[in-house]
Amino acid sequence: MKQRLERFIKMAKEFDEKYTPAEIEKKWQKIWEEQDVYKTERDDTKKKYYALEMFPYPSGKLHMGHVRNYSIGDVLARFKTMEGYNVLHPMGFDAFGMPAENAAIEHGIHPSKWTHENIANMTRQQKEMGLSYDWDRQAITCNEDYYRWTQWLFELFYKKGLAYKKAATVNWCDKCGTVLANEQVVDGKCWRCDSEVAKKDLAQWFFKITDYADRLLQDLALLKGWPERVKIMQENWIGKSEGLEFVLKAPELGEEIAVYTTRPDTAFGVTFMALAPEHPLVEKICAAASEEKAAEIKKFCEETRAKSDIERTSGDSEKEGVFTGFYCENPFNGKKAQIWVTNYVLAEYGTGAVMGVPTEDQRDWMFATKYNIPKILTIQPKDGELKLEEMTEAYVEKEGVLINSGKFDGMEMHEAMNKIMDEAENLGFGKRRANYRLRDWLISRQRYWGAPIPVIYCDKCGEVLVPEEDLPVKLPQDVKFESGAVSPLADSKEFVECACPKCGGAARRETDTMDTFICSSWYYLRYADPHNDKMPFDKKEVNYWAPVDQYIGGIEHAILHLLYSRFFTKVLKDEGLLDFDEPFTNLLTQGMVIKDGAKMSKSKGNVVSPEEIIGKYGADTARLFILFAAPVERDLEWSDQGVEGSYRFLARVWRILHHFADAIDKGADSYDLAALNADEKELRGALHRTIKKVTEDVGERFMFNTAVSSIMELVNALYAAQDKEINPSLLREIAKDLLLMLAPFAPHIAEELWSKFFAGSVHKQSWPKYDAAATVKTTAEIVVQINGKVRDKIIVEAGIDKKAQEEQALAAPKIKELLTGKNVVKVISVPGKLVNIVAK
RNA sequence: GCCGAAGUGGCGGAAUUGGCAGACGCAGCAGACUCAAAAUCUGCCGCCCUUAAAAGCGUGCCGGUUCGAGUCCGGCCUUCGGCACCA
Numbered sequence: 001m002k003q004r005l006e007r008f009i010k011m012a013k014e015f016d017e018k019y020t021p022a023e024i025e026k027k028w029q030k031i032w033e034e035q036d037v038y039k040t041e042r043d044d045t046k047k048k049y050y051a052l053e054m055f056p057y058p059s060g061k062l063h064m065g066h067v068r069n070y071s072i073g074d075v076l077a078r079f080k081t082m083e084g085y086n087v088l089h090p091m092g093f094d095a096f097g098m099p100a101e102n103a104a105i106e107h108g109i110h111p112s113k114w115t116h117e118n119i120a121n122m123t124r125q126q127k128e129m130g131l132s133y134d135w136d137r138q139a140i141t142c143n144e145d146y147y148r149w150t151q152w153l154f155e156l157f158y159k160k161g162l163a164y165k166k167a168a169t170v171n172w173c174d175k176c177g178t179v180l181a182n183e184q185v186v187d188g189k190c191w192r193c194d195s196e197v198a199k200k201d202l203a204q205w206f207f208k209i210t211d212y213a214d215r216l217l218q219d220l221a222l223l224k225g226w227p228e229r230v231k232i233m234q235e236n237w238i239g240k241s242e243g244l245e246f247v248l249k250a251p252e253l254g255e256e257i258a259v260y261t262t263r264p265d266t267a268f269g270v271t272f273m274a275l276a277p278e279h280p281l282v283e284k285i286c287a288a289a290s291e292e293k294a295a296e297i298k299k300f301c302e303e304t305r306a307k308s309d310i311e312r313t314s315g316d317s318e319k320e321g322v323f324t325g326f327y328c329e330n331p332f333n334g335k336k337a338q339i340w341v342t343n344y345v346l347a348e349y350g351t352g353a354v355m356g357v358p359t360e361d362q363r364d365w366m367f368a369t370k371y372n373i374p375k376i377l378t379i380q381p382k383d384g385e386l387k388l389e390e391m392t393e394a395y396v397e398k399e400g401v402l403i404n405s406g407k408f409d410g411m412e413m414h415e416a417m418n419k420i421m422d423e424a425e426n427l428g429f430g431k432r433r434a435n436y437r438l439r440d441w442l443i444s445r446q447r448y449w450g451a452p453i454p455v456i457y458c459d460k461c462g463e464v465l466v467p468e469e470d471l472p473v474k475l476p477q478d479v480k481f482e483s484g485a486v487s488p489l490a491d492s493k494e495f496v497e498c499a500c501p502k503c504g505g506a507a508r509r510e511t512d513t514m515d516t517f518i519c520s521s522w523y524y525l526r527y528a529d530p531h532n533d534k535m536p537f538d539k540k541e542v543n544y545w546a547p548v549d550q551y552i553g554g555i556e557h558a559i560l561h562l563l564y565s566r567f568f569t570k571v572l573k574d575e576g577l578l579d580f581d582e583p584f585t586n587l588l589t590q591g592m593v594i595k596d597g598a599k600m601s602k603s604k605g606n607v608v609s610p611e612e613i614i615g616k617y618g619a620d621t622a623r624l625f626i627l628f629a630a631p632v633e634r635d636l637e638w639s640d641q642g643v644e645g646s647y648r649f650l651a652r653v654w655r656i657l658h659h660f661a662d663a664i665d666k667g668a669d670s671y672d673l674a675a676l677n678a679d680e681k682e683l684r685g686a687l688h689r690t691i692k693k694v695t696e697d698v699g700e701r702f703m704f705n706t707a708v709s710s711i712m713e714l715v716n717a718l719y720a721a722q723d724k725e726i727n728p729s730l731l732r733e734i735a736k737d738l739l740l741m742l743a744p745f746a747p748h749i750a751e752e753l754w755s756k757f758f759a760g761s762v763h764k765q766s767w768p769k770y771d772a773a774a775t776v777k778t779t780a781e782i783v784v785q786i787n788g789k790v791r792d793k794i795i796v797e798a799g800i801d802k803k804a805q806e807e808q809a810l811a812a813p814k815i816k817e818l819l820t821g822k823n824v825v826k827v828i829s830v831p832g833k834l835v836n837i838v839a840k
Numbered sequence: 841g842c843c844g845a846a847g848u849g850g851c852g853g854a855a856u857u858g859g860c861a862g863a864c865g866c867a868g869c870a871g872a873c874u875c876a877a878a879a880u881c882u883g884c885c886g887c888c889c890u891u892a893a894a895a896g897c898g899u900g901c902c903g904g905u906u907c908g909a910g911u912c913c914g915g916c917c918u919u920c921g922g923c924a925c926c927a
Binding site for chain 1: 860864927
């Protein structure tokens, strides 16, 4: 008794009526850090759960998109921990990249210093959000102990024949002063700085992602937990098509020209051959042609190549070409076809040469019409008859019967397609083949702030890998950063000049660094074993933690990072370094945070700073608002008043527990259910329905907004009961479960209030279980409709059968009155829901 | 052009399996408390007509299926995203 009284006095003193987030958040962040609450270790006896948010680029400050990303991840991580999983929830930085180097050029600050200062600041902000990261696992890609392994992995790819250097026409961003991969060119512009991308011929390093095109495509089927649209985007990006590659002889040139087609059924309609200006045969043709003709062709090629990529590849630009004067032979029917050099054939796709079938391809139709090239109709639709003279465009429907095709005449086109491919294979001039839109991944960057490519060039030994024990190839510290100049690495004698690892003679280092997307293609594996100095990661650790159970990030990486990471995982699996095919089992693509209908950006002046919001209302409010305001996948409209509302809700939680503090404190941990009165039963029902709803919304549906709203409803129910006499033990149960449910969303206030009534940390407790019996209401309000219109509502007991409910509905006075003079035709009765009376 | 997503009050959104459209929150209105204001607590809050009640209308548009449609089917419209001369 005395103890209780003392405790009551102590609490009354400590439990201030006012909610002060600034104080309690700082307090608990310190305690959590001191007690290492979020430390994670492998435990083979426990089921693991790997929750991961895409790590950020250290730009300097967190923005609202980060806050949203981390809030979602943190709710999941905390929820799964409470459900009993051994949860891995790490954070790091994608720390190489252009902005650091630009800062060096503009402000004379070394990229490393700039980056690490930004990391320190952003880490502080992340900590102020109260996120449950195991900070000990932080991976920073620009640190030597990380990029050493990035280089090691490059060497692995090299040894497997998946990294190679070749001269190629590549995408060049002048502003960034470097090349770009195909995936990094968006609408002909640089993905990072938005400036126009040009073409340049350079010798560059590539990763052979095309070797994995088929598996990357096929394994999309394994990704049941990915949004359909991301899978479709990847599928389109890989762009597999199946068809026939065959050769046409060009006797005058003594050459053969290979073409690829997905429409072998139209092969008898070939009247010309279209070459890309970059096609190797063009040079030979020029050599064989008259001086005049050669000059004409060369001029055309030069003019075409001078055009920008967007101009060249937009579908509606005029199709133009030059007739070479030479012919080739269609191997199917021996007919002659004119050889043209054209502006509409892509050098990089297929063979860079296309068979021209004007009647069944719209582009060929336009081209042939313009230059008066003959047309042969080879497909007739099933209904109706096409006449060449009456046609104004190509017949491109995928249905019809062959004509003018020798022995294939009369054959249905899909059958003919197969038969014609058989013929080409049997006669040995063609082969079935798949083609992909996907190109090899250009990984060289002519920049300083990236992982150096660990290759040395020796005049005697050629291209030599830096021996494993010499890794990492470190970035030299003492270099000059100048705008527009060559890469600082190429400029650094200290870096370039070295000894050949093979023969010891004088040699030069590769001065290109790796695309930062390589660094981010394996970081999720490093988290599993972040301090390993023998290997990038230990197989046992990686196989325990990975694959990532839930990955969370923006849709902007639908192709880029997500495709590259999948590629890496497959290569590492083939190498036996890990045992799974796909890195991310489930993917959640969060929507953007927008304000006034537009993405937050400096130029629009609609940026809301997380720092300011957290300073004013606390992290719990910021997190709660962002989770409550919209479903995670949809864009979220920022609302200052909405934030105010979330703050108000947390203050309401605080006050109602303060109001009931005495009762909660003296309540017991168990009580007699049978002794509860009607109000109490109702309140307990509300609690258990809330637990059920929140458990499903967070654990299965990722509907955090509705989870929060049902917690709000429970709090409203407590307010409705505040003047009633409620069993203290029931109040204790409600307070306990309410705080447990609130803990993943608003970890600080939950911990603070928990500490006032219960022992230990709220974040070390089990997720509450609901009592299914309590969630069932004893009575149900059902709707009575006449002809589908709601006419009355009646109360029936729960579990009522169809018939009884129907009788009660028909007996309701209001319904009886409305039915007088009418004939009841039919009655539909759904127990516990509604009765619909069809009457005439 | 092709592929995909979305369209619900003044606003953000809810309705999970075809069964009360608008939960929860914001804004607004009213009341209580206060000398007063703020804060807080309570109530009201789709449109239309109305003193009120009742009726009617209502989930982008047109049609269909069904006792019953925001939800299913067919045809459109608008917005956003991806791809786009890929043979």
